[in-house]
Amino acid sequence: MSKTRNCIVFLLFLILLIAAVILSAHVGSVSISAKDIISIVFRGDRSNSVAYNIIWKIRLPRIVLASLLGGALSLSGFLIQTFFRNPIAGPFVLGISSGAKLFLAITTIIMTGLFNQMPVSVTVVASFVGSLLSLLLVLLFTGKVRNMSILLVIGIMISYICSAITDLLINFANDSDIVNLTHWSKGTFSAATWQDVYISAFIVLPTLLVVFLASKPMGAYLLGEGYAKSLGVDIKLFRIFLVLLTGVLSSCVAAFAGPISFVGIAVPHISRQLLKTSKPILMIPASFLCGALFCVLCDLAARTLFAPTELSISTVTSAIGAPIVIWLLISRRRKNEV
């Protein structure tokens, strides 16, 4: 009964993901037919070199990056929701994105001051390091604070402090210097390269595996800390482990695509409602797949809805994600009233 449901949901995710990938590769300023796409991708057909280059150099890396990072973001959302035992938490509530932004702002100002330029690779490294630094700060508190909601508030406060400092820096910077920063903070998958894909795959896929291996203690953790501990889970270690994995995944997203909003909150919720279970062993692959699907579609919308003007990815994810979160809040309230 529930087994057939799970099979159907996973099959649905896979089919839709494949369809979304093909659709994404098909739509654009130059439309390429599905038949051509398949022959270009699988047979390396170079007869139409323009189409070949569009697919291999522009659309495909972008699609693969969107699905990898979308999956990563959604998975990190699931982890943080497990951690807080609250389905409305998102991966960026811990102050990770604002830490990344602050560090990026500092790096940008230093780089433009010294070398008068800010290469993309430095942007990626800077935002990744910034995310990890703010994550480190959160980890310090995780060890000390027993109460989860206090940790949540601390995360939000760290966000505010970082934003304040960032704004201060921006006030004293030249507009031209911080174009990069504004661009980053909106989030986008444009200009994705295969190199980006390789690096993020190198980070995301092993992390996915580690998360999957930890699904058993995660399931016990869902019962509450007291029960998890009585079953033999090392709570302190496990909490740090959860925050660390969340941080690595969302830092990677922040570095390559900027802080994409609402995916981390909304997508795990959609997967949970479709599967009708919280079991990590099912939820981990499901949220990853669903996140990939969601981001590929949102990215497609971002670049095609108002073409040739490209929207930032967060514009689309917020427009879809925020209503889902509202619906989630209301339906939870209703359930509690029953």
Place this chain on the structure above:
Amino acid sequence: MKSDKLRLDSLAVGYNGVPLISDITLSLAKGEILTLIGPNGAGKSTILKSITRHLATIAGTVYLDEKNMQTIKGTDVAKQLAVVLTERIRPELMTCFEFVSAGRYPYTGSFGMLTEQDREVVKKALEKVNALDIADKDISRISDGQRQRVLLARAICQEPEVIVLDEPTSFLDIRHKIELLGILSDMAKNSGISVVMSLHEIDLAQRISDKIVCVKGDRIAAYGTPEEIFSDDTIKKLYDIECGSFNALLGNIELASPCGEPKCFVIGGGGLGIPYYRALQKRGIPFAAGILLGNDIDLAVAAPLAKYVVKTPPFMTASSGDIAEAEKLIDSVGVVIDCGCPMGGMNSFNSELLQYAAEHGKTLIRSLAELKEAEL
């Protein structure tokens, strides 16, 4: 010698290194039930949390099966000791079956997949607590009584030798309290599982436990069998009961008796006096009761509530002194209540008293309805 399943050796428990209760030494054999009782905030939960390692102990040792618990691995402890906690559980979208099956954690492989055998154990645990019918229901949508049983099932399917429960009967109505304790007692007797728990219901604690620990102050106030513990004095002291009473033998609770000199005399017997005593207590009217045989059930309620009680030794008829005493009391009041107990044979003296009251012009009340109307 029978070995102890669980033994605390001069344990000190508390928070942040500051001991709240020290020198706790007690032991529990296979299939025994040990209950902690004591006033709110006395530290019952603190002791239980220290046993289950949710709280670091400050001094002393907890032995599980004669092994120092500190030296046993977490999952190995989980195979021997399971808990039912008071912490709120609120997992999203989880069926009772899934929740209970989490108890198989120490036995399943690295992905936590349930084998056919695991499923069987989960089913049996649900069956034991009469919750098989709600196995597929969402855990957040069941009643308090059902939830408590599902929590117990989770502990049972861990196949432990010891189960620790923190106030398992709080928030349950009387039927569910009795049902839950019935399951625990059956488990202890028939499956040889030892039970440690805290209870607020001292009357239930007395009936289910093999050993009772009274927790109050910085030491264990008393520790022993229910027969040793449940003297009126221990309980009164433990809970600082200054008004009201607790009859340890019967588990009977009465509120404080009305103050002042008696305004009426109740002639009771055979349990028929009890509703009158309680009605008078509710209205705050002081009264005297008599003449009761020493073995009369009325005595258990009359003794704590009446200002004076005239009684005979068990199964003995009243002496002339008793009768004189009763007549003196009747003289001092305006109203005499006849509860309707048959009078003749051993208690024929009561009909003499009634006659005495009538002859001396006392108002006679013969029913609760009349008592309600009466001006006293």
